[in-house]
């Protein structure tokens with residue numbers, strides 16, 4: 001098992017945790033060539049003769065307006081909503097469109113398919129007495145824009161012949177002080193585990209620190225899909241993550257979870273720490289620690305890492321081409337995580353930012369020559 005530790009990277013433009021809004025948008029907001037409509041939904045594309053000429057919008061109060069494009073439309077609604085908008089505009093698998101009575105503009109069978117995400121399973125280990133008090137933990141939440149949480153990561157393989165593949169498992173270990181409200185929030189709200197599981201974790205940490213390790217499957221073989229629930233943009237699409245459709249994913253991740261459990265308990269038992277075992281009625285009859293227990297634990301304790309991608313995948317026969325243009329439709333590009341054909345072996349936001357940089361370069365170059373004074377021509 002090749003394994004290694006890495007320092008978790010956070011883009012930290014002091015004193016506020018950075019994001020694309022305060023790094024990219026803030027710099028151009030006063031340039032005069034950018035209008036942002038808040039609380040407004042794109043409901044569909046306006047298409048004439050397979051050429052996109054604009055978008056239909058719904059404002060907060062329900063007012064419908066249209067915006068027309070001089071050159072092209074760039075869709076960036078993310079891996080769930082970009083396919084939703086394409087489908088509502090008549091671009092997608094013909095049978096699905098016909099079922100909802102949507103006029104077919106282009107039969108594009110792969111729109112909404114190939115959904116991938118990094119499924120993860122948490123392993124919680126309680127350590128020594130907490131350095132911070134509960135009050136200090138609660139107060140630190142108020143300062144969470146700076147993200148004061150210590151984190152460490154690792155990458156490793158669990159199957160044979162690791163040289164032939166990139167690391168199958170990534171771990172991110174988060175360290176919380178005793179009775180941290182943020183820990184409960186992360187467990188119950190962010191990752192959607194039920195109250196019984198999160199209360200059990202929380203109770204084990206009333207006086208002790210906790211090391212909460214997200215054990216993440218890096219290269220899932222399973223694929224899910226995004227389909228329409230209705231013809232109303234306000235109805236969220238049906239998202240079937242498809243986790244563990246390919247059984248090899250369940251087996252690989254459960255091996256990773258077992259390995260993380262062994263490494264963490266080996267390390268923390270020396271300082272009086274122990275595994276925080278949540279009550280799982282589906283698994284509790286199985287012998288603790290055997291492979292079947294970890295398979296069951298992995299199945300029940302799995303959740304998203306919020307890296308959905310792939311639903312308008314780029315490729316030779318993909319929804320989009322290497323210029324990010326939608327095949328078969330003119331004047332339409334997709335620039336978001338949905339164009340990623342296969343998840344990278346890492347968290348995906350840097351990849352999404354690079355896709356946006358790539359698109360910006362392509363667009364600038366493509367239209368530069370229309371302006372005869374442009375330096376590139």
Ligand SMILES: Cc1cc2nc3c(=O)[nH]c(=O)nc-3n(C[C@H](O)[C@H](O)[C@H](O)COP(=O)(O)OP(=O)(O)OC[C@H]3O[C@@H](n4cnc5c(N)ncnc54)[C@H](O)[C@@H]3O)c2cc1C
Nearest residue numbers: 040041042076077078079081306336337347348349350352
């Ligand atoms: C809780 C959480 C934690 C994460 N942590 C990390 C991390 O630590 N590291 C990392 O690399 N990645 C992380 N990610 C993943 C990362 O945020 C995403 O991969 C990335 O933001 C995807 O970018 P996107 O442009 O494809 O979609 P999004 O960022 O989702 O952007 C899509 C935008 O389109 C808007 N939209 C959707 N539908 C419509 C419509 N019909 N009309 C108008 N607008 C619409 C949405 O409101 C949204 O603003 C995290 C995600 C979440 C949710």
